[in-house]
Amino acid sequence: MKLTINKDPREEKHRIAEGIRSRLRERNILAVNLISSPGSGKTTLLEKALPVLSRRVRLAVIEADNATRNDADRIEAVGISVEMIANAITGCHISPAAAEKAFGALDLDNLDLVVIENVGNLICPADVDLGEDYKIVMVSVAEGEDKPLKYPLVFQNSTLALINKIDAAEALGADTDLLEKNVRATNPAIEILRVSARTGEHIDAFIGWIEKKLKQKQALL
Numbered sequence: 001m002k003l004t005i006n007k008d009p010r011e012e013k014h015r016i017a018e019g020i021r022s023r024l025r026e027r028n029i030l031a032v033n034l035i036s037s038p039g040s041g042k043t044t045l046l047e048k049a050l051p052v053l054s055r056r057v058r059l060a061v062i063e064a065d066n067a068t069r070n071d072a073d074r075i076e077a078v079g080i081s082v083e084m085i086a087n088a089i090t091g092c093h094i095s096p097a098a099a100e101k102a103f104g105a106l107d108l109d110n111l112d113l114v115v116i117e118n119v120g121n122l123i124c125p126a127d128v129d130l131g132e133d134y135k136i137v138m139v140s141v142a143e144g145e146d147k148p149l150k151y152p153l154v155f156q157n158s159t160l161a162l163i164n165k166i167d168a169a170e171a172l173g174a175d176t177d178l179l180e181k182n183v184r185a186t187n188p189a190i191e192i193l194r195v196s197a198r199t200g201e202h203i204d205a206f207i208g209w210i211e212k213k214l215k216q217k218q219a220l221l
Contacts, residue, residue: 014129023131032133040120040138061080145174148185
């Protein structure tokens with residue numbers, strides 16, 4: 001009788017993520033995984049922040065989109081190199097295997113920073129390890145103050161939370177303080193920045209956070 005033992009797929013995903021992490025560590029590259037609901041403002045944030053960062057560090061973006069190149073085109077239009085993942089292959093999040101292929105297509109020897117713009121979804125990407133150093137979750141004031149309570153895992157697994165569209169809070173009748181309180185209720189240790197990707201308000205703080213984390217990583221090596 002022949003016995004077949006199937007490998008746990010979680011072990012393979014972990015192996016892939018650790019392989020990515022090792023390659024990035026060898027080259028002092030910081031990788032961040034940006035996650036949010038659709039329409040929260042991830043791409044607009046990157047359009048504002050990355051041209052400034054690109055004058056200081058060498059960077060690229062891994063971009064996932066369900067059916068178009070719209071977001072990738074927007075990032076490329078501001079002069080940033082993009083490696084595209086067609087999400088029809090990966091479902092509702094970027095898989096470790098897809099991330100491995102995307103990282104492999106980048107010129108890692110000439111990069112300091114890789115930003116992963118994940119699929120618009122607060123559930124599926126929440127506990128998927130892509131070899132990144134940090135997960136960053138974005139939530140906009142337009143989504144409701146209870147979003148962190150309804151989708152706690154992504155906030156629990158993230159190091160930074162960005163509260164976006166603060167310029168629209170008054171018009172929408174949004175309670176930004178309550179939203180921030182609910183973010184902290186899910187993860188008391190999380191860092192929080194209030195920003196407006198549309199107007200650029202406090203984008204400098206986000207840029208500073210990225211630069212700080214990059215310096216911290218390079219100091220450890």
